[in-house]
Structure formats: C-alpha cells, structure tokens
Amino acid sequence: MLRRYFPRISAAAQREERIFYLFILPWLIGLVVFSIGPVFGMLGLSFTDWRISLDDLQFVGFENYAKLFDDPIFWVSVGNTLYIVVGRVVFGVSFALLLAILLNQKVAGIAFFRAVYYLPTVTAGVAVALVWIWIFNPRLGILNYTLKQIGIQGPPWIFSKTWVKPSLILMSMFSVGPIMIILLAGLQGVPKELYESAEIDGAGHWDKFANVTLPMLSPVLFFVIIISVVSSFQNFTEIRVMTEGGPGESSNVLIWYLWENAFIFLQLGIAAAVAWIMFVILMLLTGAQFWVGRRWVYYEAEA
C-alpha cells in the first residue's frame, strides 16, 4: 500500500527529494504552527468555556454554539456579512469587468488610467478609511454635495441603518484593482480570431460580448468571484475605523462580531466558535461555487 505512494527511487532522486523537503521546510513549519495548528486548536477551544486563562478549561460540548444560535445579534451579523458578500460580488465584479473592458480599449494614455484605477486599492487602509468618513458626511461631505448639484438629496450614508451597508459596498468598489487586472489579463487572452469570425457572422458589440467574451472569460470570472467572496469577509479595517458595527448592529459583520467577543467581551470560547463557523461558511461558499461553476464555466479544453 505504502509502496504505491512511495515507489523505490534512485539515490540521486532521493537526494533531490531531501533538498525539496529542506527547501519547503520553512513553509511547512509555518503551515503547521500558524495555520493548521490554529484551525484545529480553534475547533477544540470552541467546545470549552474559555474566557481568559487556558489553565482551567471546562469542556462544555456544544454550549458555545447553542449560545450563538440563540443570540439574535449573531444572526444579524451573519445576515449583514452575506448582504455585503452578495453586494460586493454583484456590484464589485460587474464594475471591475466594466473597468477591465475600458482598459482593454486601444486608446492613448491607457497605462495612466490603469494606474489611476488601481491607486485606491494600494492605499486602502486606515488613512483612506478616515477620508471616507469625511466623504460620507451627510451635511458637509463631497458626495452629498455633488449629488445636490445634480438635484439629488443624498442619503445619510454610513450614519443610517439602511444606508450603511450600501455605503460600504460602494466604498469597496473603489478597491477592485486586483480583480480588474485579472479580468483585463483574461480579456487580453481571448483569441482575436474569435471576434473576427463573429464579425463575419454579423455580430454586434453586444453579441460579441455575450457569445464570445463572457464564455471565454468565465474561468477567470469564476476565480475572481471566489477572491471577492473571500475578501468580503476581511473588511475589518473599514468597520473598525468607520462604523464599529453601527449604527445599532446594522454593520456588525462576522469579523466584527468575532473581534468583539474575543477581545472586548473576552468570551474566547465563543469567539473560537464564531471563527470556526466563519471558516465553514467560507468553505461552503467556495464549494458551492465550484459546484455551480461546473454549469456555467466554460473550459476551452472540453470543447
């Protein structure tokens, strides 16, 4: 049995193998100590009444999970997280696709625009989150002022329960840089002949987009959607700097709920359970996409 996975190999090959494992050793240690270890440690700790000290842990079975499922705020934060995930996937990815299509046009100065569109992504952090508080200011902010100029009474953005989540989604649309670039590279990989033959068949812009671009781009689109789902779970900075989960609980997302439980309420057992649930939700979402992806993603090799 073991022989099948580890067939006999020559001395030279054995030496190469030793070097291989030596070279990946740092990563391997890191994987065990900082990723895999913590994942299972977290699972174990989620079944304890852990608060501050690890010394007198009591095994409490599923009590933490039961408490979570009874906590209405937990469900609010699950709902908020999914709201933001869907918003970022739908609006963020379509917007990134629009930007990528624009950047794929052969016009002068395109490299400049590419840099400009990418800029907010690299600077996304505390400094820019602070600027956005100011931009979103309902009375004095530039956003509502601009809207007023074109005759629209702007909403109170992050200061209102209904608008806080759309505001965060809008803000995240400014940092779609990586997925924009990936989509752009995907667009540039579509063979020109396909467009040419579509044109011979009399296809217009829309036909070409729907029947050539989208199918050819679907594997890339699929990858990009997975990335944007994962990154939607990592929006801690904005929440911490701009809303702290508020107003009320309207921007309380799972990562914030986890943070509050772990480091403010010091209920680490519960926080471990939240982390584990987050982990499972992410795996389910990614798994679901692979399952759905089989139906809509077009791989050239199969054709």
Place this chain on the structure above:
Amino acid sequence: MAARKRRDQVNWRKSIEGRRAIGIIVTFALLIPLGIAFILPFIVMVSTALKPLNQVFAFPPRLIPETVQWENFADGWYGYGYVNFTTCTWNSLKITVNNIIGNMVSCTLAAYAFARLKARGKNFFFAVVLATMLLPNEALVVPQYVLFNRFGWLDTHLPLMVPPWFGWPFFIFLLRQFFLTIPEELIDAAKIDGAGHARILLQIFIPLSKPALATLAIFAFIGNWNNFFGPLLYLRTPDVQTLPVCLVQYQGAYGNTEWHLMMAVATIAVIPVLLVFVFGQRYFVEGIATSGVKG
C-alpha cells in the same frame, strides 16, 4: 437632399472609421469621469490637510483651499500626547522591511522546490499551497493570539515579524509560476558544470527573477505598511505601535473634530505607498495578471 445627408451620416456611423471614432468617444466619456472619481478621495484628503479648521467645516465644500496652512503637517505629527508618529513610523518601517526580506527568502526557497525539484508528495503539498491561498488570516486570529501569548510575544513585534519568515502561499505560487518559465537548458548546463541546487538558485534563478521578486517586494511592502488588524491585536503600549494604529488612536483622541490634522497625518502615511506604487506599477500589474490567468 436631406435624406441623402442622413443616409451618409448613417453610413458613416456604420463604417469602420465611424465605429472606431464612436468607440473612442464612448471610451473616454467613461474613462475620464471614472478616473476623476478614483482620485477624488486623495484630493479630499490632501485639500483637507491643507485647510485651516474653520474652512474644513465650511459649506459648500471647496476642493482647493482658500488659504493653505502647511503647519497642519507639523502640528499633526506632534499633535497628541501619547501618539508619537515618529516612533510609529519607525516601527512600521522596521516591521515592513523585515517582512519583505523574510517573505523573499522563505518563498524563493519553497517556490524553487515546487517549480524545479522532483519529489514524492510534491503535488500534494502544492495542492495545500493552493488551498491555503484562500484562507483568510482573520479567521485564525483567536488561536494565533493564544499561541503568541504562550510564547510571551504579546506587545512585541515578534507576532508580526516572525511568521513572514515561514512563507506566504500567494507569493510561493507567484514565484513558482515565474520560475517555471526559466528555460530547462540553463539548469542542465549549470548541472553539467557541477552546480548544486543552492548555486543554481542563487546564480541563475534569482538574477533572472528580478521582476518577479520586485513584484513580491511591492506586494509585501503595501500589505505590511497598511496592516492594521495584526498590530491592533498584538500591540498595547504606545512605544511599539505602528502607523495605522497611531492614526486610529488619533481619531479616538480628537473625537472626529480635528479633521485637518488627521488628514495631514493620513496623507503622510499614504505617501510611501504611493511612491512605491508609482515606481513599481509595471511589476505590480504583471504580478497580479500572472496570479489570475496563467495558473
């Protein structure tokens, strides 16, 4: 006559040059306003940083300040008692440089192994690299916090500075993709000359991979410079804080009132990232494109 002119117009619109011209107009009609929107947050930041406080709250908001108050930068920097920007900037810089070097060393080794060495179990471990690329670190903070607490590392830079020496799946993947493009003949020639893997890596792969390593360094710089979650979690005392945490403490201290000073320090914090981005833009774009498509 009118009908003919109309027909000519229609024909022009349908002609190749006509379509091209309309395409260019539509493209710029979208490119330019979007470009302005993308730069606007920076303009707001810099213009607020240059205004006297009474103009910050003036209505209608002005993008170009009436009077420019350069002192805001100095005042912001020394502005608040326990928030010391000089210390914070120094700490950010130290952690960032260490993490770039750590990532480069550990990821180059692993990437070379995955790209060029044969070993049983290689495919399995590479699948693990790919799987962990998507694992958000935020989900692991609770157990990591416990771990670093056990090590006695809380309130030191170690929880931030040690893990980068143990690889980062995304960078390993990126470098491996690049290493795969280096011609096999070069390696064979080196082997005939009696070079070991360490020498092949140092004398062939690293010199040839400067663009990929530059990409990695830029990513690592930006990621570490902007990192907020880690420092917020592991650091307590003012002496060890990093720049993003300093900014947030500043926000707390002034309760959202001294906007001009806050924007001044925010501007200072963003400048290094902007410089790195502007000078490294080309590598950056290529690196991301590689990660998404050629996989």
